[in-house]
Amino acid sequence: AQKITQTQPGMFVQEKEAVTLDCTYDTSDQSYGLFWYKQPSSGEMIFLIYQGSYDEQNATEGRYSLNFQKARKSANLVISASQLGDSAMYFCAMREGRSQGAQKLVFGQGTRLTINP
Amino acid sequence: KAGVTQTPRYLIKTRGQQVTLSCSPISGHRSVSWYQQTPGQGLQFLFEYFSETQRNKGNFPGRFSGRQFSNSRSEMNVSTLELGDSALYLCASSPYRSSGYNEQFFGPGTRLTVL
Numbered sequence: 001a002q003k004i005t006q007t008q009p010g011m012f013v014q015e016k017e018a019v020t021l022d023c024t025y026d027t028s029d030q031s032y033g034l035f036w037y038k039q040p041s042s043g044e045m046i047f048l049i050y051q052g053s054y055d056e057q058n059a060t061e062g063r064y065s066l067n068f069q070k071a072r073k074s075a076n077l078v079i080s081a082s083q084l085g086d087s088a089m090y091f092c093a094m095r096e097g098r099s100q101g102a103q104k105l106v107f108g109q110g111t112r113l114t115i116n117p
Numbered sequence: 118k119a120g121v122t123q124t125p126r127y128l129i130k131t132r133g134q135q136v137t138l139s140c141s142p143i144s145g146h147r148s149v150s151w152y153q154q155t156p157g158q159g160l161q162f163l164f165e166y167f168s169e170t171q172r173n174k175g176n177f178p179g180r181f182s183g184r185q186f187s188n189s190r191s192e193m194n195v196s197t198l199e200l201g202d203s204a205l206y207l208c209a210s211s212p213y214r215s216s217g218y219n220e221q222f223f224g225p226g227t228r229l230t231v232l
Contacts, residue, residue, distance in 0.1 A: 105221060
């Protein structure tokens with residue numbers, strides 16, 4: 001069975017510093033996708049970045065990058081130059097199988113990130 | 118392009134009642150998934166519909182059901198509500214691309230409180 005583990009329940013970071021949010025996963029499937037979502041206090045889940053299991057390069061989206069280490073089964077999110085608006089819950093999620101297949105995501109427990117001014 | 122919309126945003130029910138939540142996906146998206154979010158269990162997958170067919174189902178009792186209409190709009194129903202059903206219910210829609218990945222776009226959620 002798939003499993004996502006986020007070991008940091010909460011993190012506190014100074015504004016403008018870089019921050020790394022940890023995510024490890026477990027799956028027996030060779031084809032899978034890894035996602036990071038941000039959930040502000042409003043509740044809506046905001047898609048940040050995606051990494052496919054066959055992608056050779058780490059994904060990047062603006063200030064977000066994903067440090068993908070397949071052998072270690074880790075997919076850490078790196079936020080560069082953090083901003084006050086980055087304060088939120090962050091979830092790592094995994095989809096098993098082909099991207100054209102059933103869209104079921106398994107989520108980790110999340111990390112609450114607080115950016116201090 | 119309008120995002121995923123969910124109605125109602127807030128709902129208060131009593132034990133034993135039933136409830137229906139609605140989700141309108143992004144135009145052109147054919148896949149709709151539902152998730153339950155609680156402080157104790159986190160985010161859990163309920164089910165996914167694609168072209169009016171349930172394609173995948175999570176580990177929830179039969180009191181939880183759903184359907185999808187020809188316009189891709191989806192509803193989920195919870196019958197005989199229990200206190201533990203109090204949660205944020207999130208709907209997500211996804212496009213169907215023959216290549217690349219299909220990220221899920223989430224709606225704002227419906228917060229259900231069962232008294």
